[in-house]
Amino acid sequence: MSDLTDLYQQVILDHNKRPRNRGKLPTANRVAHGDNPTCGDQCSVYLRLDGDRVAEISFDGSGCAISQASASLMTTQVKGKTPAEIEALFKNFHHIVTTGEMPEDISDIAAFAGVHTFPARIKCATLGWHAALNALKGDPTTVKTE
Amino acid sequence: MSDLTDLYQQVILDHNKRPRNRGKLPTANRVAHGDNPTCGDQCSVYLRLDGDRVAEISFDGSGCAISQASASLMTTQVKGKTPAEIEALFKNFHHIVTTGEMPEDISDIAAFAGVHTFPARIKCATLGWHAALNALKGDPTTVKTE
Amino acid sequence: MPDWNQIRLDFPTLRQEVNGKPLVYLDSGATSQKPQVVLDSLARFYLKDNANVHRGIHALSMRATDAFEGARARTARFINAADSAEIVFTRGTTESVNLVASSWCSANLRKGDVVLLTEMEHHSNLVPWQQAAARAGATLRYVPVVGADAELGLDLEALDRLLTPEVKLFAFTHSSNTLGIINPAAELCARARKVGSLTLIDAAQSIGHLPVDVQALGCDFLAFSGHKMLGPTGIGVLYGRKALLDAMPPYQTGGGMISSVDFFESRWKPSPERFEAGTPNVADAVSLAVAMDYLDGIGREAIEAHDRELGAYMMESLADVSGIRILGPRAGMPRSGLVSFALADAHAHDVVTFADQDGIALRGGHHCNQPMMRKLGLASTSRASCYVYNTREDIDRMVASLRRIVKFFSGA
Amino acid sequence: MPDWNQIRLDFPTLRQEVNGKPLVYLDSGATSQKPQVVLDSLARFYLKDNANVHRGIHALSMRATDAFEGARARTARFINAADSAEIVFTRGTTESVNLVASSWCSANLRKGDVVLLTEMEHHSNLVPWQQAAARAGATLRYVPVVGADAELGLDLEALDRLLTPEVKLFAFTHSSNTLGIINPAAELCARARKVGSLTLIDAAQSIGHLPVDVQALGCDFLAFSGHKMLGPTGIGVLYGRKALLDAMPPYQTGGGMISSVDFFESRWKPSPERFEAGTPNVADAVSLAVAMDYLDGIGREAIEAHDRELGAYMMESLADVSGIRILGPRAGMPRSGLVSFALADAHAHDVVTFADQDGIALRGGHHCNQPMMRKLGLASTSRASCYVYNTREDIDRMVASLRRIVKFFSGA
Numbered sequence A, B: 001m002s003d004l005t006d007l008y009q010q011v012i013l014d015h016n017k018r019p020r021n022r023g024k025l026p027t028a029n030r031v032a033h034g035d036n037p038t039c040g041d042q043c044s045v046y047l048r049l050d051g052d053r054v055a056e057i058s059f060d061g062s063g064c065a066i067s068q069a070s071a072s073l074m075t076t077q078v079k080g081k082t083p084a085e086i087e088a089l090f091k092n093f094h095h096i097v098t099t100g101e102m103p104e105d106i107s108d109i110a111a112f113a114g115v116h117t118f119p120a121r122i123k124c125a126t127l128g129w130h131a132a133l134n135a136l137k138g139d140p141t142t143v144k145t146e
Numbered sequence C, D: 001m002p003d004w005n006q007i008r009l010d011f012p013t014l015r016q017e018v019n020g021k022p023l024v025y026l027d028s029g030a031t032s033q034k035p036q037v038v039l040d041s042l043a044r045f046y047l048k049d050n051a052n053v054h055r056g057i058h059a060l061s062m063r064a065t066d067a068f069e070g071a072r073a074r075t076a077r078f079i080n081a082a083d084s085a086e087i088v089f090t091r092g093t094t095e096s097v098n099l100v101a102s103s104w105c106s107a108n109l110r111k112g113d114v115v116l117l118t119e120m121e122h123h124s125n126l127v128p129w130q131q132a133a134a135r136a137g138a139t140l141r142y143v144p145v146v147g148a149d150a151e152l153g154l155d156l157e158a159l160d161r162l163l164t165p166e167v168k169l170f171a172f173t174h175s176s177n178t179l180g181i182i183n184p185a186a187e188l189c190a191r192a193r194k195v196g197s198l199t200l201i202d203a204a205q206s207i208g209h210l211p212v213d214v215q216a217l218g219c220d221f222l223a224f225s226g227h228k229m230l231g232p233t234g235i236g237v238l239y240g241r242k243a244l245l246d247a248m249p250p251y252q253t254g255g256g257m258i259s260s261v262d263f264f265e266s267r268w269k270p271s272p273e274r275f276e277a278g279t280p281n282v283a284d285a286v287s288l289a290v291a292m293d294y295l296d297g298i299g300r301e302a303i304e305a306h307d308r309e310l311g312a313y314m315m316e317s318l319a320d321v322s323g324i325r326i327l328g329p330r331a332g333m334p335r336s337g338l339v340s341f342a343l344a345d346a347h348a349h350d351v352v353t354f355a356d357q358d359g360i361a362l363r364g365g366h367h368c369n370q371p372m373m374r375k376l377g378l379a380s381t382s383r384a385s386c387y388v389y390n391t392r393e394d395i396d397r398m399v400a401s402l403r404r405i406v407k408f409f410s411g412a
């Protein structure tokens, strides 16, 4: 059970239950859709790029607690950042979920460190991030995490 | 070695070396061709049906000692017989090569009794017979023993 | 009555711990575990008889050919085919369906024709027909599933409307891998025959679970996989009526299926060789036959009863799990030993991860039934599927785990 | 230098008597025997990790997926592919060729185009192209073999004439299963590339016998079977360059290869999944990777040298068998460990039956090379083919048996 509580940390359960920035964003000027054909998880990311910063962002979709919480948390992290900063954030996040290593400046995304012992769930954790990155690239096609 | 000398009886070696009725038959009014796609053995049977008797018969082709000797011996047995008699002869022959049981009135075809311990070779032994039966049916298509 | 606790001991794979708990394997709908006799038969083939088949006359090659053709004859007996030549070995159900959708359809399906399917088909008995229909200019029709949870199965009344003379082939699953429904296959075949349509039964989920008799069912084709019926991976079967198979063009071509080859044209052997190009999967075919012996040793009626009993027990035990939505037949209605369900509080993937920590193997996802799941408003479900080695205790452990999951997620 | 006598002990199948004599297995060109580690790996997979792949997240299913994808990565390393996604698991060489002849040709081969083959192709690398060409309205051309016994191999001068811009694909065997010739594959690929033609190498006979590096060879596709390289039956590989595979339409369709399915249309995953519909042959893929480990443990250069040495020794020992006609390279010319021959006095099938009584496994027939055999004026030959477990003693026993056969039949 200890592995499970590592995986489903309070932060994750909370974002899963009470997702932030959920829903379509009427003012979005970028959108991308991601899905995981293996399990049917889906995630759309809507964002408004203002100059070179993400002014607003939201997500939509359905899926497991990991994918939904990760997308929700992602939106809170990404807002106000530049694409380059977001790339760096994702790199950091990807490192956490694949290695379990904590970043130096502990933040909410460290809650995802438990994912690394569940390799099959890594693609759940990265689904929303991939969609966001693709939205930034101005590539409106569906992203897959598989 | 005893199984081998049972298989390759003197009669068979002799018919293989000095096949009877070999070659095309210019006067034939029935012909059929048989082959064994597995090994490439081939046998054409030419015959002249006169009334309801086989007046003349020959065979042609290439293949192993068993198939060539059997076709050769077959021509000597079939000549002068009616289709019904030939069917009966074949039944007898088939029984010998599949069971090894000798017929009551020992004849040359009993030499093929040794084939039954080499089941993969039964189709060699019956190739010429099948072609002959098909020729009698007036069916000029290729027969396969597989 | 077979001693199911004794039978379970025949499956060495089940004697292991997963995450510190004894394994409870409830994923036989995906693939089954193998009894020791099947593993022994694989080893025995390679140790004693391993050789290429058909084209050889040395001792090992003859033994391998006998074993392979013996497996074909055993398979014919297993499904009561009239003739061994009606048994084509394939990689599995998917390849069997593709073979028919490619070969039979290319010779017989024309513009304006219809292929009839059901909404509960597995992608493997659906996508190949989309492709074949597109190639031929034919169209697809679907027999709907009835009920918010598909609990009433196929809409048999709609069948009369759907089964028009344009329908050239009706392909349907015998037993659903998501709903736990067993379709009235003989009736479906009879009704199709009346309008002159051929039938293909996807028996992937039924073949190892209940008696399957192709002559009694009256089907024209039947497809199944070895790995779901205690046999090895990589081997499956297409049954086809001899007259149909012999009239069909080849599927794959190459060694073993030809009667003669020239640089610029070739001729084919009759079925079944016509459809088995290249070196076949000899060892796995031979071991599949051993799985058939093992299943018949238990008795397929007994297995069917065991499945039904475990299915009913699952329905009973799951009924009061909070927020559960179960697909397929309601409690009290007949069903197989397979139940799929959604929980209001936990997504299927979280359920499966959670159960796995308790040593319980479940499956979560769309189960290759995307279109039907979409119709039912679901992206995924969790699924528990039973077989000869499962017991009530396995189900008790699963249900206890599910209750903990619900508590964990709803409490958060 | 590997200790070949020690290696032989790894093959338990060889420790048996046939017709009262210790088995001498000289039929590896048809299929190889398996080392104990491969059999162990099959058993271990079923005992520990057996589950369906890809779609599951319980422990066994993750382990099975890791093992299967690990086998894919191992295969990529074995042939030095740039990317694991370039490895598609199939049933064997025949299916691999059919996949390209069906999928790639349907999208790329047009009326007036040419597929170039060689006269020494196995039916499995010939008939699929006849079918594809007929579908497309394309034509076939053949690189001739030179010499009354094809002893000079392919006519490389004719290549310039044959390799015109109409040639869209050149498919040829790396190592002939009848002639014992090894073709200059890298040169053939380079010359094809110059006229813009893609290349497919049939590596069925070479893959387990010499180093195969797809990047050094410069081929676009490469096909091989597991069962001829110490692996199990039922598994094989298609290598294809990623850009080509990703642009090709699916071959078989169904579960596992889709990205989304609707009732009336579907979308596909990228390669390699796109080409692996249905449950793959997981156990055999995993064991194939173990066979690769075993081969690399010996060293493929060492195996190539061993083959060449046994091939040369056969040529030497057979030279004065009376009435013998040997196909392929003359004594002193390089060749593989495979020799096929015809005896003036005894037909191939009689030779094989006779040798079998001496416990020696040979193959007789057209070796799925009918058109070339016809050109050489032969219906069949006898063939002896060596592998890692064969020794000079095996060849001595075969030659002694052949001398007895000649005596028996010529004396009669």
Ligand SMILES: Cc1ncc(COP(=O)(O)O)c(C=O)c1O
Residues within 6 Å of the ligand: C255, C277, C278, C279, C280, D029, D030, D091, D092, D093, D094, D095, D122, D124, D125, D173, D175, D176, D177, D202, D204, D205, D225
């Ligand atoms: C040169 C060659 N190509 C293709 C094949 C076909 O291989 P498989 O029967 O394993 O598909 C073989 C062996 O039979 C072969 O020797």
Ligand SMILES: Cc1ncc(COP(=O)(O)O)c(C=O)c1O
Residues within 6 Å of the ligand: C029, C030, C091, C092, C093, C094, C095, C122, C124, C125, C173, C175, C176, C177, C202, C204, C205, C225, D255, D277, D278, D279, D280
């Ligand atoms: C109903 C049904 N049909 C077809 C298939 C496909 O079988 P396979 O993957 O063995 O080809 C499955 C299993 O995955 C199934 O459950």
